Amino acid sequence: MSATTHEHADRGDEFLERAFRELLIERGVLTQAEVDARVEFMYEREGAAYGQRVVARAWADPAFRARLLADGSAAARELGIEIGALKLVVVENTPQVHNLIVCTLCSCYPRMLLGMAPDWYKSVAYRSRAVREPRALLAEFGLQVDAQRTLRVHDSTADMRYLVLPMRPVGSESLDETALAALVTRDSMVGVAEVQLPA
Amino acid sequence: MTPRFAPGTRVRVAERGVSGHVRTPRYVRGKRGVVERICGAFRNPEELARGRRDGDVIPLYRVRFAQRDVWPDYDGSPGDTLDVEIYEHWLEGATE
Numbered sequence: 001m002s003a004t005t006h007e008h009a010d011r012g013d014e015f016l017e018r019a020f021r022e023l024l025i026e027r028g029v030l031t032q033a034e035v036d037a038r039v040e041f042m043y044e045r046e047g048a049a050y051g052q053r054v055v056a057r058a059w060a061d062p063a064f065r066a067r068l069l070a071d072g073s074a075a076a077r078e079l080g081i082e083i084g085a086l087k088l089v090v091v092e093n094t095p096q097v098h099n100l101i102v103c104t105l106c107s108c109y110p111r112m113l114l115g116m117a118p119d120w121y122k123s124v125a126y127r128s129r130a131v132r133e134p135r136a137l138l139a140e141f142g143l144q145v146d147a148q149r150t151l152r153v154h155d156s157t158a159d160m161r162y163l164v165l166p167m168r169p170v171g172s173e174s175l176d177e178t179a180l181a182a183l184v185t186r187d188s189m190v191g192v193a194e195v196q197l198p199a
Numbered sequence: 200m201t202p203r204f205a206p207g208t209r210v211r212v213a214e215r216g217v218s219g220h221v222r223t224p225r226y227v228r229g230k231r232g233v234v235e236r237i238c239g240a241f242r243n244p245e246e247l248a249r250g251r252r253d254g255d256v257i258p259l260y261r262v263r264f265a266q267r268d269v270w271p272d273y274d275g276s277p278g279d280t281l282d283v284e285i286y287e288h289w290l291e292g293a294t295e
Binding site: 087089104105131132133134135147148149150151152153154155156157158159160 | 222223224226238239241244259261266269270274275276278279280281282283284285286
Protein backbone atom coordinates (compact mmCIF):
# COMPACT_ATOMS: atom_id res chain seq x y z
CA MET A 1 0.00 0.00 0.00
CA SER A 2 1.42 3.38 -0.87
CA ALA A 3 1.85 5.84 1.96
CA THR A 4 -0.82 8.09 0.54
CA THR A 5 -3.52 5.48 0.01
CA HIS A 6 -6.49 6.07 2.28
CA GLU A 7 -8.32 3.04 3.49
CA HIS A 8 -11.31 5.10 4.52
CA ALA A 9 -11.71 7.94 2.06
CA ASP A 10 -15.04 8.81 3.61
CA ARG A 11 -14.56 12.54 4.05
CA GLY A 12 -14.95 15.23 1.43
CA ASP A 13 -11.51 16.70 2.06
CA GLU A 14 -9.89 13.33 1.45
CA PHE A 15 -11.61 13.06 -1.91
CA LEU A 16 -10.47 16.58 -2.68
CA GLU A 17 -6.90 15.78 -1.68
CA ARG A 18 -6.90 12.64 -3.80
CA ALA A 19 -8.44 14.35 -6.81
CA PHE A 20 -5.93 17.21 -6.62
CA ARG A 21 -2.97 14.87 -6.14
CA GLU A 22 -4.00 12.61 -8.99
CA LEU A 23 -4.49 15.60 -11.26
CA LEU A 24 -1.00 16.89 -10.44
CA ILE A 25 0.44 13.48 -11.21
CA GLU A 26 -1.57 13.14 -14.42
CA ARG A 27 -0.38 16.56 -15.60
CA GLY A 28 3.22 15.65 -14.86
CA VAL A 29 3.72 18.27 -12.11
CA LEU A 30 4.60 15.55 -9.58
CA THR A 31 5.18 11.84 -9.59
CA GLN A 32 3.58 9.40 -7.16
CA ALA A 33 7.10 8.49 -6.04
CA GLU A 34 7.79 12.12 -5.11
CA VAL A 35 4.56 12.31 -3.13
CA ASP A 36 5.38 9.06 -1.31
CA ALA A 37 8.92 10.23 -0.59
CA ARG A 38 7.64 13.47 0.90
CA VAL A 39 5.14 11.67 3.10
CA GLU A 40 7.85 9.28 4.26
CA PHE A 41 10.10 12.25 5.02
CA MET A 42 7.37 13.85 7.13
CA TYR A 43 6.91 10.63 9.06
CA GLU A 44 10.62 10.16 9.60
CA ARG A 45 11.35 13.74 10.52
CA GLU A 46 8.34 13.99 12.72
CA GLY A 47 8.28 10.59 14.33
CA ALA A 48 7.83 10.22 18.07
CA ALA A 49 11.57 10.66 18.75
CA TYR A 50 11.15 14.04 20.46
CA GLY A 51 8.43 12.68 22.70
CA GLN A 52 10.62 9.67 23.53
CA ARG A 53 13.49 11.99 24.52
CA VAL A 54 11.26 14.08 26.74
CA VAL A 55 9.89 11.02 28.55
CA ALA A 56 13.31 9.39 28.97
CA ARG A 57 14.77 12.60 30.41
CA ALA A 58 11.85 12.88 32.83
CA TRP A 59 12.44 9.30 34.01
CA ALA A 60 16.18 9.83 34.40
CA ASP A 61 16.10 13.28 35.98
CA PRO A 62 13.54 13.99 38.74
CA ALA A 63 14.21 17.74 38.64
CA PHE A 64 13.47 17.81 34.90
CA ARG A 65 10.34 15.75 35.53
CA ALA A 66 9.11 18.35 38.04
CA ARG A 67 9.79 21.19 35.58
CA LEU A 68 8.08 19.25 32.78
CA LEU A 69 4.92 18.75 34.82
CA ALA A 70 4.91 22.40 35.89
CA ASP A 71 5.50 23.89 32.41
CA GLY A 72 5.76 21.43 29.54
CA SER A 73 6.66 24.00 26.88
CA ALA A 74 9.55 25.46 28.91
CA ALA A 75 10.92 22.03 29.80
CA ALA A 76 10.75 20.87 26.16
CA ARG A 77 12.67 23.99 25.17
CA GLU A 78 15.51 22.87 27.46
CA LEU A 79 15.92 19.92 25.08
CA GLY A 80 15.82 22.19 22.04
CA ILE A 81 12.20 21.31 21.21
CA GLU A 82 10.03 24.31 20.36
CA ILE A 83 6.32 23.82 21.04
CA GLY A 84 5.33 27.16 19.48
CA ALA A 85 2.26 29.23 20.28
CA LEU A 86 0.46 26.25 21.75
CA LYS A 87 1.19 25.15 25.29
CA LEU A 88 2.30 21.69 26.25
CA VAL A 89 0.59 20.11 29.25
CA VAL A 90 2.22 16.91 30.49
CA VAL A 91 0.08 14.58 32.57
CA GLU A 92 1.72 11.87 34.61
CA ASN A 93 0.62 8.27 34.96
CA THR A 94 1.05 6.85 38.44
CA PRO A 95 -0.09 3.69 40.23
CA GLN A 96 -3.19 5.71 41.20
CA VAL A 97 -3.90 7.58 37.94
CA HIS A 98 -3.99 6.75 34.25
CA ASN A 99 -4.32 9.50 31.62
CA LEU A 100 -5.77 9.40 28.12
CA ILE A 101 -5.62 12.08 25.42
CA VAL A 102 -8.26 12.80 22.80
CA CYS A 103 -9.54 15.68 20.71
CA THR A 104 -13.29 15.26 20.33
CA LEU A 105 -13.72 18.32 18.10
CA CYS A 106 -11.16 17.49 15.43
CA SER A 107 -7.80 15.79 15.84
CA CYS A 108 -5.52 18.11 17.86
CA TYR A 109 -2.41 16.14 18.66
CA PRO A 110 1.09 16.98 19.99
CA ARG A 111 2.54 16.64 16.51
CA MET A 112 5.74 18.46 17.40
CA LEU A 113 6.54 15.61 19.79
CA LEU A 114 4.79 12.58 18.30
CA GLY A 115 4.74 13.22 14.57
CA MET A 116 1.69 12.60 12.45
CA ALA A 117 -1.40 11.41 14.28
CA PRO A 118 -2.37 7.82 13.52
CA ASP A 119 -5.63 7.31 11.63
CA TRP A 120 -7.37 5.76 14.62
CA TYR A 121 -6.75 8.93 16.66
CA LYS A 122 -8.73 10.88 14.07
CA SER A 123 -11.56 8.35 13.82
CA VAL A 124 -15.04 9.24 15.03
CA ALA A 125 -15.11 6.01 17.05
CA TYR A 126 -12.00 6.92 19.05
CA ARG A 127 -12.98 10.56 19.50
CA SER A 128 -16.41 9.72 20.85
CA ARG A 129 -15.64 6.59 22.86
CA ALA A 130 -12.57 8.11 24.56
CA VAL A 131 -14.87 10.43 26.48
CA ARG A 132 -18.01 8.28 26.62
CA GLU A 133 -16.63 4.84 27.53
CA PRO A 134 -12.87 5.20 27.89
CA ARG A 135 -12.32 2.02 29.90
CA ALA A 136 -14.04 -0.15 27.30
CA LEU A 137 -12.07 1.62 24.56
CA LEU A 138 -8.75 1.05 26.34
CA ALA A 139 -9.62 -2.61 26.87
CA GLU A 140 -9.85 -2.92 23.10
CA PHE A 141 -6.35 -1.48 22.88
CA GLY A 142 -5.33 -4.29 25.24
CA LEU A 143 -5.05 -2.03 28.27
CA GLN A 144 -7.10 -2.92 31.34
CA VAL A 145 -7.05 0.03 33.71
CA ASP A 146 -7.55 -1.30 37.22
CA ALA A 147 -10.86 -0.18 38.75
CA GLN A 148 -8.91 1.23 41.71
CA ARG A 149 -7.03 3.63 39.43
CA THR A 150 -8.58 6.94 38.46
CA LEU A 151 -8.89 7.39 34.71
CA ARG A 152 -8.43 10.98 33.61
CA VAL A 153 -9.43 11.81 30.04
CA HIS A 154 -8.11 15.06 28.55
CA ASP A 155 -10.03 16.58 25.67
CA SER A 156 -7.73 18.89 23.64
CA THR A 157 -10.43 21.36 22.74
CA ALA A 158 -8.39 24.55 22.47
CA ASP A 159 -4.83 25.83 22.74
CA MET A 160 -3.21 23.15 24.91
CA ARG A 161 -1.52 20.03 23.60
CA TYR A 162 -1.15 17.01 25.84
CA LEU A 163 1.51 14.41 26.41
CA VAL A 164 1.17 11.47 28.77
CA LEU A 165 4.24 10.76 30.88
CA PRO A 166 3.96 6.99 31.16
CA MET A 167 5.15 5.02 34.17
CA ARG A 168 8.76 3.88 33.95
CA PRO A 169 8.68 0.09 33.69
CA VAL A 170 9.91 -1.95 36.64
CA GLY A 171 13.25 -3.53 35.75
CA SER A 172 14.52 -0.55 33.72
CA GLU A 173 16.65 0.84 36.59
CA SER A 174 19.97 0.04 34.91
CA LEU A 175 19.11 1.54 31.52
CA ASP A 176 20.58 4.84 30.37
CA GLU A 177 18.54 7.62 28.81
CA THR A 178 19.06 6.42 25.22
CA ALA A 179 17.93 2.92 26.08
CA LEU A 180 14.98 4.28 28.03
CA ALA A 181 13.91 6.44 25.08
CA ALA A 182 13.85 3.37 22.85
CA LEU A 183 11.28 1.74 25.14
CA VAL A 184 8.81 4.61 24.91
CA THR A 185 6.08 4.15 22.32
CA ARG A 186 3.86 6.72 20.68
CA ASP A 187 0.79 4.91 22.00
CA SER A 188 2.06 5.14 25.59
CA MET A 189 2.36 8.92 25.21
CA VAL A 190 -1.26 9.16 24.04
CA GLY A 191 -2.33 6.91 26.92
CA VAL A 192 -3.62 3.87 25.03
CA ALA A 193 -0.72 1.67 26.20
CA GLU A 194 1.80 1.28 29.01
CA VAL A 195 5.53 1.11 28.42
CA GLN A 196 6.80 -2.46 28.57
CA LEU A 197 10.26 -3.93 28.80
CA PRO A 198 11.06 -6.19 25.84
CA ALA A 199 10.15 -9.78 26.66
CA MET B 200 -7.97 40.47 31.20
CA THR B 201 -7.87 39.15 34.76
CA PRO B 202 -9.25 35.63 35.04
CA ARG B 203 -12.61 35.62 36.78
CA PHE B 204 -12.33 32.09 38.21
CA ALA B 205 -9.53 30.79 40.42
CA PRO B 206 -8.40 27.15 40.37
CA GLY B 207 -10.74 25.07 42.51
CA THR B 208 -13.78 27.22 41.70
CA ARG B 209 -16.95 25.39 40.81
CA VAL B 210 -18.28 26.50 37.44
CA ARG B 211 -21.05 25.68 35.00
CA VAL B 212 -20.65 25.62 31.25
CA ALA B 213 -23.19 27.85 29.52
CA GLU B 214 -25.95 25.97 27.75
CA ARG B 215 -26.35 27.75 24.50
CA GLY B 216 -26.36 26.91 20.86
CA VAL B 217 -24.01 29.00 18.77
CA SER B 218 -23.42 28.71 15.09
CA GLY B 219 -19.99 28.92 13.53
CA HIS B 220 -16.67 27.70 14.86
CA VAL B 221 -17.08 26.92 18.56
CA ARG B 222 -14.59 24.96 20.65
CA THR B 223 -16.86 24.17 23.58
CA PRO B 224 -17.98 20.57 23.08
CA ARG B 225 -21.73 20.05 23.26
CA TYR B 226 -21.39 17.18 25.70
CA VAL B 227 -20.27 19.50 28.51
CA ARG B 228 -22.68 22.37 27.89
CA GLY B 229 -24.84 22.88 30.97
CA LYS B 230 -22.54 20.61 33.04
CA ARG B 231 -20.80 21.55 36.26
CA GLY B 232 -17.13 21.09 36.97
CA VAL B 233 -14.18 22.60 38.82
CA VAL B 234 -11.45 24.86 37.42
CA GLU B 235 -8.36 22.65 37.30
CA ARG B 236 -6.00 25.39 36.10
CA ILE B 237 -5.82 28.64 34.24
CA CYS B 238 -4.09 27.99 30.91
CA GLY B 239 -3.32 31.59 30.00
CA ALA B 240 -5.10 33.96 27.65
CA PHE B 241 -5.79 33.32 23.99
CA ARG B 242 -7.75 34.90 21.21
CA ASN B 243 -11.37 33.85 20.95
CA PRO B 244 -11.54 31.08 18.30
CA GLU B 245 -15.09 32.10 17.43
CA GLU B 246 -13.76 35.49 16.31
CA LEU B 247 -10.62 34.09 14.70
CA ALA B 248 -12.79 31.84 12.56
CA ARG B 249 -14.61 34.90 11.26
CA GLY B 250 -11.33 36.45 10.25
CA ARG B 251 -11.01 38.84 13.21
CA ARG B 252 -7.38 38.45 14.24
CA ASP B 253 -7.03 41.49 16.51
CA GLY B 254 -9.74 40.64 19.03
CA ASP B 255 -9.13 40.57 22.77
CA VAL B 256 -7.34 37.67 24.35
CA ILE B 257 -9.53 35.92 26.87
CA PRO B 258 -8.70 33.56 29.73
CA LEU B 259 -8.73 29.86 28.93
CA TYR B 260 -9.35 27.30 31.66
CA ARG B 261 -9.10 23.59 32.05
CA VAL B 262 -12.29 22.47 33.73
CA ARG B 263 -12.42 19.06 35.37
CA PHE B 264 -15.72 17.20 35.29
CA ALA B 265 -16.65 14.03 37.12
CA GLN B 266 -17.52 11.51 34.39
CA ARG B 267 -20.68 10.68 36.33
CA ASP B 268 -21.78 14.31 36.12
CA VAL B 269 -21.30 14.31 32.34
CA TRP B 270 -22.82 10.90 31.63
CA PRO B 271 -25.40 9.81 34.23
CA ASP B 272 -24.99 6.16 33.17
CA TYR B 273 -21.16 6.22 33.16
CA ASP B 274 -20.07 2.75 34.25
CA GLY B 275 -16.34 3.29 34.94
CA SER B 276 -14.90 4.09 38.36
CA PRO B 277 -16.59 6.82 40.42
CA GLY B 278 -13.42 8.94 40.53
CA ASP B 279 -12.92 9.05 36.75
CA THR B 280 -12.69 12.53 35.31
CA LEU B 281 -12.82 14.44 32.06
CA ASP B 282 -10.76 17.61 31.59
CA VAL B 283 -11.86 20.04 28.90
CA GLU B 284 -10.42 23.42 27.87
CA ILE B 285 -13.06 26.12 28.01
CA TYR B 286 -12.81 29.84 27.30
CA GLU B 287 -14.08 32.18 29.99
CA HIS B 288 -17.07 33.53 28.08
CA TRP B 289 -18.55 30.01 28.20
CA LEU B 290 -18.31 29.73 32.00
CA GLU B 291 -20.71 30.82 34.75
CA GLY B 292 -20.24 30.60 38.49
CA ALA B 293 -21.95 27.55 40.04
CA THR B 294 -22.94 28.37 43.58
CA GLU B 295 -24.30 25.08 44.80
